[in-house]
Amino acid sequence: MKVVKFGGTSVASGQQIKKVFDIVTSDPKRKIVVVSAPGKRFKEDVKVTDLLIKCGEEYLNNGSVKETYEAVVNRYVEIAKELGLSNDIIDRISADLQEILHGDKSNPARFMDAVKASGEDNNAKLITAYFQSRGVEAHYVNPKEAGLIVSDEPGNAQVLPEAYENLKKLRDRSGILIFPGFFGYSKDGKLVTFSRGGSDITGSILANGVGAEIYENFTDVDAVYSVNPNFVENPKEIRELTYKEMRELSYAGFAVFHDEALIPAFRAGIPVNIKNTNNPSAPGTKIVHERTDSNGPVVGIASDTGFCSIYVNKYLMNREIGFGRRLLQILEDFGLSYEHTPSGIDDISVILRQDQFDSETERKVVERIKKELEVDNIEVAYDLAVIMIVGEGMRKNVGTMARAATALAKSGVNLEMINQGSSEVSMMFGVKGTDEKKAVQALYEEFFGTT
Numbered sequence: 001m002k003v004v005k006f007g008g009t010s011v012a013s014g015q016q017i018k019k020v021f022d023i024v025t026s027d028p029k030r031k032i033v034v035v036s037a038p039g040k041r042f043k044e045d046v047k048v049t050d051l052l053i054k055c056g057e058e059y060l061n062n063g064s065v066k067e068t069y070e071a072v073v074n075r076y077v078e079i080a081k082e083l084g085l086s087n088d089i090i091d092r093i094s095a096d097l098q099e100i101l102h103g104d105k106s107n108p109a110r111f112m113d114a115v116k117a118s119g120e121d122n123n124a125k126l127i128t129a130y131f132q133s134r135g136v137e138a139h140y141v142n143p144k145e146a147g148l149i150v151s152d153e154p155g156n157a158q159v160l161p162e163a164y165e166n167l168k169k170l171r172d173r174s175g176i177l178i179f180p181g182f183f184g185y186s187k188d189g190k191l192v193t194f195s196r197g198g199s200d201i202t203g204s205i206l207a208n209g210v211g212a213e214i215y216e217n218f219t220d221v222d223a224v225y226s227v228n229p230n231f232v233e234n235p236k237e238i239r240e241l242t243y244k245e246m247r248e249l250s251y252a253g254f255a256v257f258h259d260e261a262l263i264p265a266f267r268a269g270i271p272v273n274i275k276n277t278n279n280p281s282a283p284g285t286k287i288v289h290e291r292t293d294s295n296g297p298v299v300g301i302a303s304d305t306g307f308c309s310i311y312v313n314k315y316l317m318n319r320e321i322g323f324g325r326r327l328l329q330i331l332e333d334f335g336l337s338y339e340h341t342p343s344g345i346d347d348i349s350v351i352l353r354q355d356q357f358d359s360e361t362e363r364k365v366v367e368r369i370k371k372e373l374e375v376d377n378i379e380v381a382y383d384l385a386v387i388m389i390v391g392e393g394m395r396k397n398v399g400t401m402a403r404a405a406t407a408l409a410k411s412g413v414n415l416e417m418i419n420q421g422s423s424e425v426s427m428m429f430g431v432k433g434t435d436e437k438k439a440v441q442a443l444y445e446e447f448f449g450t451t
C-alpha cells in the first residue's frame with residue numbers, strides 16, 4: 001500500500017487534478033491520497049490558504065469579507081467547471097465556509113485554524129466528487145473520524161502517539177481514500193492545524209499509521225535540487241538523500257518538503273519519494289536510511305533569512321559552571337526558542353528567529369543578561385541569513401570547512417559566524433541577509449561547479 005500526497009501546485013486547477021487522477025489510478029497500490037488546498041497556478045498567483053488567512057483576519061477585524069470570500073469560492077468554482085462537476089459541490093463548499101466564518105470567534109487562534117483548514121477539507125471533498133464522477137470508488141475521510149489526534153497547539157500541532165493506532169484501521173476500508181492534509185483534532189475534539197506546509201506532515205503520519213511501503217510526495221519539480229532553484233539555474237538533481245540530510249536541508253530552507261514531515265516516516269522506516277505531478281515518470285528523489293549514491297562531501301546547500309544573534313563575551317566563560325544554562329534559561333523565561341549556539345572560550349552567540357524578538361523583548365533580555373551574568377560585552381545583530389551545507393560524506397572528508405570559508409572569502413562575503421553540527425552532517429554559516437544569494441552561489445560553485 002502506498003500513501004500519496006499532492007501539494008498545492010498539484011491540485012491548483014482542474015487540469016492538475018486530472019493529472020492527479022491519472023497518477024493515482026495508474027497504480028492500484030496508491031490507496032491513500034492526501035491533498036492540499038489549491039496552490040499557485042502561476043508565479044504571481046495566491047494560494048487558497050493565504051486567501052483564507054486574509055479572509056479570516058478581515059472577518060475578525062471588521063466582519064466584512066465579501067471580496068476575499070468570493071476569491072476563495074471562485075477558485076473552487078473554476079476547478080469544478082474544468083472538471084465538469086455540478087453546482088452541488090460548490091453549494092456544499094460555500095455553505096461550509098459560511099458556517100465557519102459565522103462560527104465561534106471567542107478564541108481567534110482556533111477560529112483561524114478552522115478557516116485555514118477548510119482549504120484542504122473542501123478540496124478533498126471536491127477531489128472525491130471528481131474521482132467518483134470518473135466511476136472510481138473513492139471516499140472522503142475526515143481526520144476526526146479517522147482518529148488523527150494532535151496536540152492542542154493552534155497553528156503548530158504535533159501528532160500524538162495514539163493517532164497511529166487509530167489510522168491503522170484505514171487499511172481495511174475499501175476504495176481510494178481522499179484525506180485532507182494540514183490538520184488534525186485535539187483529544188477534546190478541537191480542530192488544530194500543523195504549521196504552514198503541514199500537508200507533508202499528514203502524509204507522513206498516515207504512511208506510518210497504515211505501514212505503507214512508500215510515501216510518495218508529489219510536487220512541481222522533478223527532484224530535490226542540491227540548491228534552491230530560485231538561486232542557481234539548473235542546479236544538480238539529488239537522486240538519494242538520507243533522512244538526516246533531508247531533515248537538515250528542509251529545516252534550513254528547502255521549502256520543497258516540511259522538515260517535521262520526516263520523523264513519522266523515518267520512525268517506521270518508510271522511504272519517501274519526492275516526485276513531479278507534471279512529469280510522473282521521472283524518478284524523483286528518494287529519502288532513505290542509508291544511501292548507496294556517493295556524492296561528494298556536500299549533498300545540498302540550503303539557506304534561510306530572518307535570524308538575529310545575541311553575542312555575549314565574558315573573560316573565563318569556559319571556567320564558569322552553568323553559564324550556558326543560565327543564559328538559555330533567560331531566553332526560556334521569555335518563551336524564546338533558539339536555533340544555534342556557536343561558542344568559543346570566552347564567547348557564545350545564540351541565533352534566534354527574529355520574528356519572536358521585538359525591541360521591548362530585546363531590551364528586557366539584554367538587561368537581564370547584563371545583570372545576572374555580568375558579561376563584558378553583549379551585542380544583538382539583526383537580519384542575518386543562515387546557510388547550511390549538508391552531507392553525510394562530511395564525516396569522512398577533511399577540509400570541507402576550509403573550502404567553504406575560502407569560497408565565501410573569495411566572493412567577498414563576510415562571515416558573521418560558523419558552526420559545525422555535532423552530528424557532523426552539516427555546517428552552518430551566518431552571513432548578512434543581503435549576502436545570502438551571493439554566498440549560496442559561491443558555495444554551490446565550490447562544491448558542484450564545473451569550473
Ligand SMILES: Nc1ncnc2c1ncn2[C@@H]1O[C@H](COP(=O)(O)OP(=O)(O)O)[C@@H](O)[C@H]1O
Binds near residue numbers: 010227
Ligand atoms: N532545493 C530545492 N529543490 C527543489 N525545490 C525547491 C528547493 N528549494 C526550494 N524549492 C521550491 O519548492 C517548491 C515546491 O514546494 P511547494 O511550493 O511547497 O510545493 P507544493 O505545492 O507541491 O507543496 C519548488 O517549486 C521550488 O521552487
Ligand SMILES: N[C@@H](CC(=O)OP(=O)(O)O)C(=O)O
Binds near residue numbers: 006047
Ligand atoms: N495549504 C497549507 C498546507 C500545505 O502543505 O500546503 P502546500 O502543499 O501547498 O505546501 C499551506 O499553504 O501551508
